[in-house]
Amino acid sequence: xTRSEFIAAVAPVAVKxxxxxxxxxxxxxxxxxxxxxxxxxxxxxxxVGYKVGDGVRTPYxxxxxxxKTTWEVYDGxxxxxxxxxxxxxxxxxxxxxxxxxxxxxRQRYQRVIDAKTPKEQAEMLQAYGYATDPNYASKIWxxxxxDQLEKHDREAxxxxxxxxxxxxxxxxxxxxxxxxxxRGGMGVPPWAKEAVDAxxxxxLIDTPEGGSFDFYRLVTILHRAGLIPEAE
Numbered sequence: 001x002t003r004s005e006f007i008a009a010v011a012p013v014a015v016k017x018x019x020x021x022x023x024x025x026x027x028x029x030x031x032x033x034x035x036x037x038x039x040x041x042x043x044x045x046x047x048v049g050y051k052v053g054d055g056v057r058t059p060y061x062x063x064x065x066x067x068k069t070t071w072e073v074y075d076g077x078x079x080x081x082x083x084x085x086x087x088x089x090x091x092x093x094x095x096x097x098x099x100x101x102x103x104x105x106r107q108r109y110q111r112v113i114d115a116k117t118p119k120e121q122a123e124m125l126q127a128y129g130y131a132t133d134p135n136y137a138s139k140i141w142x143x144x145x146x147d148q149l150e151k152h153d154r155e156a157x158x159x160x161x162x163x164x165x166x167x168x169x170x171x172x173x174x175x176x177x178x179x180x181x182x183r184g185g186m187g188v189p190p191w192a193k194e195a196v197d198a199x200x201x202x203x204l205i206d207t208p209e210g211g212s213f214d215f216y217r218l219v220t221i222l223h224r225a226g227l228i229p230e231a232e
Contacts, residue, residue, distance in 0.1 A: 006039040018156040022099040027149035044087035052084040060097035192216035195223030
């Protein structure tokens with residue numbers, strides 16, 4: 001696997017976890033995975049060097065582990081002990097379990113969570129003991145710059161903004177429905193029927209009759225823009 005293939009495999013996962021509320025910038029997460037693995041996937045899907053630690057089970061880790069030789073720096077000395085690392089069914093579970101670690105140990109990692117830039121976040125990871133390598137932050141930042149990983153941060157930001165816009169549109173739609181239910185309105189016009197049916201299936205509206213022209217126009221726009229989710 002080439003370096004670019006590795007990045008292509010893990011970047012969408014890092015972006016998704018960020019959009020889902022993870023604390024790490026995707027660029028930091030991807031750089032960390034490159035640094036920890038040398039750009040190689042493994043069968044236990046732990047790409048961030050997350051050790052078993054206190055052994056607390058989570059929704060993403062069921063207790064499975066693998067023992068591997070690791071590389072640590074203690075008092076300036078490089079040591080290669082054997083350590084137990086968490087094993088996961090997927091890379092996404094690995095990254096989400098790591099996100100839980102940061103939030104669970106918020107008192108320790110608050111400045112990692114609050115970091116405003118990838119560079120600051122890399123520095124906070126080192127400062128608050130995520131890794132023993134004294135050059136950890138500079139290595140993470142060098143990888144981010146050399147592989148131009150900040151584009152994935154922008155991708156996550158756009159996805160978050162799109163979700164916010166969708167939430168606002170849905171809230172507006174619900175308000176419109178409530179208002180129309182109180183005062184009554186027109187029947188469903190033929191040109192809006194497909195969109196209204198989709199909104200009913202998605203449980204965005206429960207009373208398709210009685211809307212205004214603007215209401216049916218809004219539902220149709222949302223449907224054509226792909227912003228009304230398909231019912232499961």
